[in-house]
Amino acid sequence: MEMLSRITIVVYLGVLAMLSIYGLHRYFILYLYYRYYKRAKKTKPLPLRPEDYPTVTIQLPIYNEYYVAERVIESVGHLEYPRKLLTIQILDDSTDGTQEIANAAAEKLRGQGFNVLYLHRRDRTGYKAGALKSGLQKTGDELVAIFDADFIVPPDFLKRVVPYFADPKVGMVQARWGYLNRDYSLLTRVEAILLDAHFMLEHTARSFSGRFFNFNGTGGIFRRKTIDEAGGWDGDTLTEDLDLSYRAQMAGWRFVFVPDLVCESELPVDVYGFKTQQHRWTKGAVQVAKKLLPTIWRSRLPFRVKLEATFHLTTKFCCILIVVLSGLLPLSLVLRYNLALNGVELWEVFIFLFTTGSVFLFYSVSQREIYPDWKRRLRDIPFILALGIGMCINDAWAVIEALLSRKTPFVRTAKYRIEGFKDSWRGKIYRSVSTRSIIIEGLFAVYMCLTFLLLFKLKNWGAMPYLLLFLTGYVYILGLSLLHARR
Numbered sequence: 320m321e322m323l324s325r326i327t328i329v330v331y332l333g334v335l336a337m338l339s340i341y342g343l344h345r346y347f348i349l350y351l352y353y354r355y356y357k358r359a360k361k362t363k364p365l366p367l368r369p370e371d372y373p374t375v376t377i378q379l380p381i382y383n384e385y386y387v388a389e390r391v392i393e394s395v396g397h398l399e400y401p402r403k404l405l406t407i408q409i410l411d412d413s414t415d416g417t418q419e420i421a422n423a424a425a426e427k428l429r430g431q432g433f434n435v436l437y438l439h440r441r442d443r444t445g446y447k448a449g450a451l452k453s454g455l456q457k458t459g460d461e462l463v464a465i466f467d468a469d470f471i472v473p474p475d476f477l478k479r480v481v482p483y484f485a486d487p488k489v490g491m492v493q494a495r496w497g498y499l500n501r502d503y504s505l506l507t508r509v510e511a512i513l514l515d516a517h518f519m520l521e522h523t524a525r526s527f528s529g530r531f532f533n534f535n536g537t538g539g540i541f542r543r544k545t546i547d548e549a550g551g552w553d554g555d556t557l558t559e560d561l562d563l564s565y566r567a568q569m570a571g572w573r574f575v576f577v578p579d580l581v582c583e584s585e586l587p588v589d590v591y592g593f594k595t596q597q598h599r600w601t602k603g604a605v606q607v608a609k610k611l612l613p614t615i616w617r618s619r620l621p622f623r624v625k626l627e628a629t630f631h632l633t634t635k636f637c638c639i640l641i642v643v644l645s646g647l648l649p650l651s652l653v654l655r656y657n658l659a660l661n662g663v664e665l666w667e668v669f670i671f672l673f674t675t676g677s678v679f680l681f682y683s684v685s686q687r688e689i690y691p692d693w694k695r696r697l698r699d700i701p702f703i704l705a706l707g708i709g710m711c712i713n714d715a716w717a718v719i720e721a722l723l724s725r726k727t728p729f730v731r732t733a734k735y736r737i738e739g740f741k742d743s744w745r746g747k748i749y750r751s752v753s754t755r756s757i758i759i760e761g762l763f764a765v766y767m768c769l770t771f772l773l774l775f776k777l778k779n780w781g782a783m784p785y786l787l788l789f790l791t792g793y794v795y796i797l798g799l800s801l802l803h804a805r806r
Contacts (some may be wrong), residue, residue, distance in 0.1 A: 324654040331647040334640050335670045341637055342674035344630050345681045351524035352684075358527050362575075364482035369401065373484065374460040375477060375540070376406045380450045381421060382443070383413045384468035385748060386736040387585065391468050392424035396431055400477040406458055407435045410450040412443050415748075445554030446729035447536075452552040460543065467537035469585040469734040471499070476582070480540050483575050490545030490572030491564070494538045495519065497581040499738045500588065506799065507586045508699045509706050510593065516685035519578060521631075526576040530627040531568045536560035538582035545572045556610065557729055558603025565611050565628070569618060588737045588744050590799040591752055596732040597710060598717040601635045605721035608632035638714035645708070645763055645789055649770035652786065671785060678704055708789055709796030712756045712763070752804045760800065764793040 377395055381388050388411075395407055407428060411421045418439065425437045438454060445452060451465065462484060466472050473494075480492040495518045501511040518535075525532035534541070536559075546552070549567035556562045568574060587593040615628050682700050686693040720727060733749035736742065744750070767790040774783055 327647065328651050328654060331644070331651040332670075334644045334647065335674070338637060338640050338644070339670050339674045341630070341634060342677040345677040348520055348524045349681060349684060351528045351530075352520050355527035356523060356688075362527070365485055367482040367485060372401060372404055372481060373462055374404045374406070375400065375462045375464060375481070376408055376454070376458040376460040377472070378408045378410055378451055378454050378463060378465045379468065380410045380447050380465070381413060381417060381468045382411075382447075382450075382731055383415050383417055383749065384734065385415060385417045385420065387468050387734050388413075388417050388421045389424045390736065391466055391470055391472065392421065392428065394470075394472040395466075396428050396433065397474045398472060398477055399474050400481075402432050402434070405433060406460055407433055408454045408458065409435065409437045410454050411437065411439045412450055413439075443729075445552070446559075447731075448552040448554035448559035451559075455543070455546065455551075458543075462540055463543055463546065464540040465537055466582070467584075469732075470537050471583045473580070473582055476580070477540075479580050480577065483577075484542055486573075488571075488573045489542065489575055490567050491534050491539055491541045492575045492577060493522065493532075493534055494580040494582045495522075495576075495578050496535070496538060497583040498586050499583050500586055500742075503586070503588055503737060503740065503742075505699065505702060506590065506593065506706075507588060508696075509702050510586045512682050512686065512696070512699060512703060515689055516682050518576075519685045519688050520681065522576040523578055525627065525631075526574060529621075530624050531565060531631070532574060532576060533561045533564035533631075534574070537584070542572075545570075548572070554729075556603050556606035557599045557727075558607055561604060561607050561632075562610065565607065565615070569611075569615065569620070585734050585737060587732050588735065589750070589803045590796065591750075591803060592732050592734075594710070594713045594753065594756070595730050595751075597714055599730060599732075601638065601714045602717035602721045602727070604632055604635050605718050609721065609724075635714060635718055638711045638718055641708060641711040642715045645711070645767075645793075648786065648789060649766060649773075652770065652774060675704060675788075678707075702795075704788055705792040705795055708792030709760065709794075712759050716756060757797065757800045757804075760793055760797045764790070764797045767793055 377398075379391055379395070392409060398405065407425075409421050409425055411418060413421070422437055425435045428435045436457060438457065440450065440453060443449065455463065462481065464477070476494070480494070483489050483492045496514055498507070498511045498514075500507055502508060522532050524530075545567050546563065549563055549570050549572070552559055553562055564574065587596055612629060612632060615625055618625075679700055682703055683693075683697055686696045686700075690696060733751070735744040735747050735749070737744055767786060771783065771786055771790055774786060
């Protein structure tokens with residue numbers, strides 16, 4: 320029994336050590352960011368004369384977006400670009416009243432002098448990738464910009480990104496995301512911080528250090544030739560944007576990130592929408608890792624590019640580690656108390672502080688780099704750790720599905736045109752509730768509560784803050800799930 324207890328503690332510390340490796344990677348991204356961020360700020364394209372503007376197709380993939388379809392279509396009408404060089408493609412796979420709304424908005428654009436193609440498919444073969452691929456067959460324009468239905472196209476978007484393509488090696492230009500409903504709730508504020516770091520730190524670090532980064536499915540523009548030479552859109556993963564991005568960069572195309580160009584978007588406001596989004600992104604990333612990492616490591620790419628690609632595509636495996644850690648943490652605390660092991664706490668505290676410290680620093684820097692009132696926003700950063708732990712059941716499920724090659728449909732994240740505090744998503748269509756992970760989240764929440772009470776009885780005060788983080792994460796997600804299911 321004692322040997323089994325010691326093995327459990329060794330496995331527990333091993334999981335902590337593996338998580339610390341990804342914590343070290345966050346520090347490395349910060350190093351790259353600070354090394355190259357001056358280059359990012361100085362990098363500007365050469366001015367492009369209006370007579371040299373290329374033809375551009377704007378693709379708007381839509382599927383049952385009753386509340387936001389009209390908004391994105393109308394925003395295209397404000398683009399500051401010669402209309403004779405523009406083609407607007409509304410790629411509508413909808414099966415509900417969105418079709419009528421999108422058609423009416425398309426007619427308004429035509430009345431303003433735009434060339435608008437409304438394309439409706441009777442089936443969703445290939446899902447979003449299939450819609451984009453179908454649209455490409457009906458255009459010969461040099462550049463292709465893509466915006467999801469929950470985004471607003473900035474009027475100066477094309478004028479600011481098109482000049483980058485004067486460099487024949489540039490294959491894609493990505494803008495940063497902004498958020499219309501960032502301050503709607505604690506959940507949306509934490510979602511925004513997560514995305515801020517992804518764009519401002521990760522994209523800047525990877526883009527300007529010569530490593531691979533990805534088109535994010537919206538708010539970006541491709542050279543048509545880049546898509547074709549990379550093999551085109553492929554619907555065999557749930558993150559077709561990540562898949563095409565890596566294939567294109569492996570083919571030699573350079574991607575550019577523009578951190579000071581912001582495209583406003585709408586964040587999921589209910590926890591089930593957030594779970595759906597994270598499940599799709601997590602599963603898709605693992606699918607792309609399975610599909611492309613073997614090819615990447617067999618290629619002649621520099622080692623630094625291969626290594627960063629590996630970290631980028633396998634980050635979601637941490638979800639599995641967090642689930643295992645959640646199960647072992649309470650058990651480890653009790654076993655150590657019974658065995659009176661010395662020295663374990665020191666290693667545990669060091670690894671814990673090293674890993675959590677990387678999270679706090681990483682997201683704090685992202686807020687400081689973007690917002691003048693960044694200090695006020697730091698109050699939400701502790702909830703990032705709690706949210707990450709609480710979401711690990713949902714995301715670990717996605718990782719397992721990807722590893723087992725289990726096919727699931729592309730489930731888009733429902734949006735309700737929530738832009739301010741007065742807007743509500745109660746009673747709106749597209750609401751869905753899934754109990755797939757809620758039962759396990761509940762069991763983990765009870766498990767953590769019982770352990771916390773036991774530690775209180777044993778007067779093990781040192782372990783309580785550590786356990787409290789896990790307890791807060793599971794209780795928060797469980798509470799949101801129950802509350803939003805009730806609504």
